[in-house]
Amino acid sequence: MRRIILGKLYELMQEDYSIAVPRDTFLEGEFTHHELDAMLAFKSDAQVMELRIALDRLEEGTLDVCIGCKGRIAQEVLDADPTSRICERCEQELNRVVAHSVEIPLHA
Secondary structure: OHHHHHHHHHHHHHHHHOOOOOHHHHHOOOOOHHHHHHHHOOOOOHHHHHHHHHHHHHHHOOOOEOOOOOOEOOHHHHHHOOOOOOOHHHHHHHHHHHHHOOOOOOOO
């Protein structure tokens, strides 16, 4: 899973910041946590931040824990998007709530 996250992070960093680090070096995790933090410093890209958080969650052992129900996020979901924070069931419920939400007009 770490290679998947680092791969997505590398592609983003290469595309947006043209980092001068060989792909294999980056993917093999040859950087310490602090070296990676230094490399990502001052990169205010939301995608970079989400991938960095995914790495933290992976190290904490909470990458596959849904923030909604505390259940497990399917491996297929994480393989497709390692920044996912909710399981399929909670995502469906969230989409249902959003689709059925009613905008309440504010009166001045």
